[in-house]
Amino acid sequence: METASMPAGAARRRQGLSLADGWPVPDLARQAQDYWIDAGQRWLLFLDTLRRRGNAQAEQAARKAPNVLSFAYELVADGRGFERPVNYGLVRIVPPDGVAVDPGKRPFIVFDPRAGHGPGIGGMKHDSEIGVVLRAGHPCYFVGFLPDPVPGQTVEDVCRAEAVFVETVTALHPQADGKPCLIGNCQAGWQIMMMAATHPEATGPVLLAGAPLSYWAGVHGRNPLRYLGGLLGGTWLTALAGDLGAGIFDGAALVANFERMNPANTLWKKNYTVFSRVDSETERFLEFETWWGSPVLLNAAEMQFIADELFIGNKLSSGGIVFSDGARVDLRAITAPIIVFCSQGDDITPPQQALGWILDLYGTDRELIAGGQTIVYALHQSIGHLGIFVSAKVATKEHDEFARTMDLIDVLPPGLYEAVFTGKSGVADHPELVSGDHLVRFERRRLDDIRALGGNDAADDRRFATLARLSEANLALYRSTLGPLVKGLATPEGAAWLRHLHPYRQRFAAFSDRNPLLAPVAGLAEAVRAHRRPTAPDNPFLAAQEAVSAGIVQTLDTLRDLRDHATETLFLAVYGAPLLQALVGLDPSGTDGAHRPATEPAREAAIAAAVAELRARATRGGPIEAGLRALLYVGLGRPRFGADERGFAMLRRIRRDSVTGRDLSLARFKAMVREQYLLLLLDEERAMAALPTLLGDDAGQRARTLDAIRRVAAASGALPEEAKRRLERVEALFAPAAATPGAPLPIQAETGA
Template sequence: MAQQPSTTATDRLWPATVANQMMLNLLSYQTDLWQRSVLHLDTLRERANNMLEHERAGKPPLLDFDYETVLDGRRLERPANYALLRITRVGDDCLEDCLDATKPPVVIVDPRAGHGPGIGGFKRDSEVGMALHEGHPVYFVAFFPEPVAGQTLGDVLDVLRRFVETVAERHPGKPPVLYGNCQAGWAIALLAADCEGLVGPAVLNGSPLSYWSGESGVNPMRLAGGLMGGAWLAHLLADLGDGRFDGAHLAVNFESLKPANTLWQKDYELFADIDGQRERFLDFERWWTGFYALSKEEITSIVGNLFVGNKLERGELKVCPGCTVDLRRIRNPLVIFASSGDNITPPHQALNWIPAVYPDTAALKAAGQRIVYLLNSHVGHLGIFVSARVARLEHRAILESVGELNDLAPGLYEMRIDNPTGDPDCHKPQFRVHFEERRVEDLDYPDQVPAFERVRALSEHNVALYETFLGPWVRLMSNPWTAEALRQLHPARTSRLLYAERFNPWMDSVKQLAASVASAREPLNTDNPFPQWEALNSAMIGSWLELAGTLRDGASEFAFRGLYGWPLAIDEGIGTESA
């Protein structure tokens, strides 16, 4: 009989050692999980408190720079709730000795699309920071939480023009560089295209000018107007707000685009790395949770004339009596910065107005216009404005190249940045910027005009029905009390304020518990397998939510095509029978 191999004491103890180690790992993970849960709740508590504190302070601009008010738009002949600020100091450093007198001033305009001002300069590595670093005098256009009663889009544009003229008077001979983020970008385009025009170069970051453009299955927001029946809903919400449109509605629209991020990923990233992500999360949420209002006249004009009517691209938008905005009037150089990863303002919406206005390259050159576009391959919509990496490379490259724009011959160019070092903090000549000439004919985006023309017609019909039959009753029942109640009860507010001690006294115990947890906090061993299991489950949840969002967007696309995408032959047949 063969002799069995002997079993050593070490061999007998090995399974027990593994089991003990697994048990220790599990206990460590459970302790860490409990600590992260407490700290996560405490972070949500602090976010709610920051939200309340910001509101009590009057929601000032969230700039990481000192500033002085140069002009208050509420005190002008045609008032609007905007203010022109001049950046005066960075921390303890006065700027006067750092500015280059030969460089033009930069005017940065933040978007007024539901949130407050500050996204262009709420940290040092930002558009404001890069402009200061390059030696430009910097001005910032802020706005107040509440609109002036009855202010219109024309009033806003008039105030913005006064701001630009004021900056130009302060720096004679150096036309200001205008920086417009998202909504502010198309506002600058409106100024450049109206009857007076602009002189200095304009940089449009993630700014939609061609509102019907987009890629099927990728850019679902442009379909919302058709699926909701047009602009009548903006009229209703503004009437319920007693003439004010709550910016929280727009914030919810943005969040609904990516349910996986809104419902899970953003919070899980904070929860998974509560020690490293806490301050970053709170800094961003200070801006994201500051909801600002628009007047009914503004929001209905924006939705009806731009997003649903697409009148800017078509040259049919009137901002004042006797003056129609025509994009062919733009003579100042334009830099258009867009990203393929932006599902709110994709390159289609940022660029497709060019072939709509200029049928070919020869027409663009004959107009004497210079248009430069810069494309990022992956950054999202907000990343165009807030990403430190984008600020340190793309925005720095734009500012360092502003002087070269006037030297370009009329035409269309793509701005290319060659950065062999891969370092976003490098300067010229470490990276090289060159402008490659392009053809207008190559901007070949799908034509989706017929379907959206039907949306526009239905929207005008529904708005007329609402204003005739339903609107008067809604306005009769609305008053400041009901409007404020609806504002305070908006889910975008209540879901956050629920964690404040003012509304939830139990959160005070969380604050005290979090202090003791933070003092005893120890990092988890990197070889513990349970965090990997947690991350795997989180990824699975995120994937399911992404799938749900994809299915929802596909269903929206299918419904939109069913409602508005009929073949042309059927339309012609209906028109013949009706005649």
Template sequence: MFSNDLYASMDHSLMPEGSLGREACDYLLDTVQRSILFWDVIRQRGTNYIAHINDDQPPVLVFDYDTILDAREFDRPTNYSLVKIKNRRLSQAAGDKQGDADDLQETESPYKRPLVIIDPRAGHGPGIGGSKELSEIGMALNQGHPVYFVMFFTYPMPGQTLADVKNAEIRFLEEVRRRHPKAAKPVVIGNCQGGWASAILSADRPDLVGPLVLNGAPLSYWSGVDGKNPMRYKGGLLGGVWLNSLMSDMSNGMFDGANLVWNMEMLNPANTYWKKEYNLYAKVDTEKDRYLNFERWWGGFFWMTKEEIHRIVDGLFIGNQLVRGTFEMADGSRIDLKNIEGPVVVFASEGDNITPPQQALNWIPQVYDSVDEIRRQKQVVVYIVHPKIGHLGIFVASSIAQKETKEIIGSVEMLEYLSPGLYELIIDEEPNKNGNNDYKVRFEPREMEDILALDDGFDDEEPFGHVQALSELMDRYYNAYLSPFVQSLSSEYTREIFRLLHPLRVQRYGFSDLNPGMVGVKTLAPYVVENRKEAPSTNMFRKMESAVAESVENMWNLYRDLRDMGQEIMFQGIYHNPVVHHLFPDPGTTPEREAEKAKAKAQQAISQKADRAALVAKLESGDYGEALIRMLLAVIGADGSIDEKEMKHAETIIRERRRLQKMKPSELKAIVVEQSRILQTDFDGAIKALPKMMSRKVDRKRAFALAESVSTADGELHENEARVLDQIKAALAL
């Protein structure tokens, strides 16, 4: 039936090439074969799912690793561990030498900054940040960084809390610092949920974290654009956090991560119910491996304790407490994002429907009153917004890894030498000498208005405070009256029943080798592959199929749009109601909270005046080293853009100065930050004060020549750079 020989032996004289009958026969054979191959891939997905579970769902990393710390053995155990990724190039070098692990360690630079990746624990398992060679881990290894990975196991430890997880990760970072005493503080990359976990970690222990990279990470949970970001309304329409408590109680105190995955899948029903599977069916000859590799991660469902999911939903998604500065953990620590000391890079995308740019970026204007406050905090915040990549693509797509991820990791050393402030990272394609595309990186200074322009204002966030109040009330009632009853009916058996009956699991094991009905597909598939005859894309019926598939997808999208519109109208109808406002006042606008905000604002005004006075007093302080750094910074920022080539050239100049060479990196960075702040406070005064810092004419000439060389490091001298050079030259009387 499926043999090419049989097909070739048929008399096609009545159906010449291109005739309707011939195309119909070609399509019929093709679609029958594709159907068998499609269902065989679905069978393999289910069988792989079972094998993955039986193997305790290991991370989907393609890199080898060694376990460094296992938090399951801590005094307050958690289901986390710290592993070190093996660099295959170093392993090969060690093998060539026939050496041992000590030989390998010697080939790794002790001065290279380590990098720690924290993957999301939001229903799925760990490893997506290193599931292919072209990934975050791959890019970091290519640039010589020692790479560590924070992984976790399927089930949490009994009594595990969010604070326990944070404290375990603190111990991980302490161990990384201990293993790399000569290197700078590690870069921490947080993907999605791992992003806000990394931000909490950085705010609680800023002494352990260097540059912080947040990829598709939500920090401002109420933000979004009306008519575009419907996921934020779910909590209000479901009555708040009590439903998570109910689901945890039904599973004997554990929350099934498959429920979180289900929520994500329902965001785009066209993809869930049609597009993903149709894409496999239409391209079954080439899509099999990619589909199965992704499904291995997507179908690995991990659990949380009731306390963990309750604190996450109540404190973050419904309470929005991170940006409000009121997020407290079980160990008593209160998280203030202003405590983050290292540079922060935020990577968002317009195509992300799970963490839209507003949720990734609005924490910046909500935590800091202005860019001037960022500068006073001596903080560097950088953001980059991709025009179309989806949520998972931010930390999975190979195209992103080879461009944005590569350049972000390649720029981490430069971040700490940027003048404090807010920047947008711009990556331009630049053909190199070999005709291949390379990338030119620059940092464009930005104002808060640039971030606010991505949103439609904060007025639409006002109802969410009333959602929080209602959620707290509903949760109290549930815990007082219903929770004890539900818990009395729950056990390990009920949890197992709910686990097995979850739709996302049924659709996997239901079409695995456990199902006798799949035997026929498994038997026929190899024969079909051997005798495959694909209808060409020009086939009339293939074109009709594509058109029908597109129509089905459009119908699902129409359903999604109508559903989202209805939910938004319902949400606004409920929570814009003055009666609801009166019954459930926003806990964040209480008189005590408003008094606390007013006090903080008054203290900030005093601090602002004191900061300016202190910087003005230092206008003439310092010697040749400080003056040189001030001049270089003035020239680099003159054209309104911080160019990577100019920064690297300036860094080379600074490190060649004898006095500056003796400084610790932290001392040098402190001088750079101080001189940056002096220039930001009184640029003209800072330039006029240069002669007081360099009395010898030979020093002035040498410093000016170095400043000139930096101005042309990017291949051109901009008008503003020339103007600043003239201003410096006049001040130095050269």
């Protein structure tokens, strides 16, 4: 109305228009003024954000036990008091107000990654791994660490301490039906796998989030981080860094390596995002940088072990790591289910490094099943490395569903499965049986599905094996020549100054109140916030700013791609040279690069004895064993044999109405499922023919068991034709009388419900 009553010229000025040669054009001068006022304010607020980040880093470094947990906690066990002390501790997470945990449910333990950055990432947000565990009603514990290692502690010591932590949590929850579930992020993943392999009786399911276990694996044109050791000539520089640090390795070097992977993000995008959206991004940025910007320390011996045995040696998946007491770290010894969560968008732990260990351990699917291992994997298509255990979207989907279905995972028969998530809104059959926002199915996969992701061929493995041997030679050469001199010159005080002067730390100190040049920034930033004038979103100068930013990112990405291509080309050429391979003792035309674990006669004999004992049990058992065998037989008729949480939820309902099932523990149920499944794999016809013997002569009991089978089978949706045929055969074998309404049903599983 106001514009309509104005003179035409005033109205045009009001709208930002003027006449030039008879045509209306944007008032660029006014828009330029608006943009530069906004940009100047954003720049000052961004500078203040960097100042606050530097102050937060200094405060974090001054704390005795820094972390970024957003949950209250209580100390349960301090590893510094152990026989072999370590700088790790176990705490109990205190549920926030309004959240109740059930002491009858299995506890979860979140293990924090110690890969250079500070502790607390698994619980930095309420929508986190810890948050979803608590919301699912499970007691939750957290294993973190202090910034400084205990003198003399080793990776082996940490593994033993973690075993003590798990045993402590188990003892605190004697009423829980199921051993603790362990969640290991990144470095913590391979750490708890080593612990689980040497203490298989102590652990429940192990969930690995972005954890590398097969360090040579990858695909050409991607995953350049695996070539870094080759460019450095092996791990002698790791030893040099430890000696310069007077026996301490600075975690800032590890974090800097991660940052060099994506220079566009490190040098521009991360800061530009805050600058361009300073009104909304500041707090999120400060929260993350408090964790990311507080590097911790490792003993030089710890880092040397990691570099020699894992990164370069790739000995974890080949059974090549032996502890001081002679215990061999053999991942095949793990008896609990292993859940692997990885992503195609992860450039630090690509799917090949997260899953390739399975192919290292097993040559065939039957070998995996005979070994008794249950492995579940979930493959995200885009999330980055940190997003796997930081992103709220991931926490409220994948981690939430894993927490809700862990009891189901724990009773899956041996084999390889993929977790498939479907939105609850798209579930047509029995959506009321879906516990969360997504339906989870665990579908049977084969080793060929892992191979299809890509990986090394024999020539690639031989290249990495060449590097491993060259690294050993270079390390020995350093230790016998330059090493003693460096150790003699290094002092703790000098090492501390080197760490203080590290560029990674100095960038925080430069933008903080420790820099007197920034003294006016805080007051000016407050004045800007009081008179903030953001420009309009359609301002053309804002669009030009975005275009310039996109150009900078594209340039940095191009330079990164050129660097990575040159790195890979150099690595493949140098370590693929037949002469170098021959010089380090490898046959250039052979299979010396293979890293499968050696066959152990004792292990093979134990498996053979177990198979013989299993065959003898085909006719042993009762109605519960018969019902489980029949259910598995019907399930094998589905194209992708596996498990659906709806069927498991139906078992929970049946259990609540059953007298017999209430006394059946999860551990006993798990053993029965595995036994019945393996009997079917060994000799399906013989196993099915024995069903009437297991059922006995009680017609009512047969009818009740068959009714339970039908209900569980139908809970997962319509049966395919082959499954229908198998169900008809089961019905004939059971020859039931009419089912008795409301009678107890004998086929159950204790689920913690």
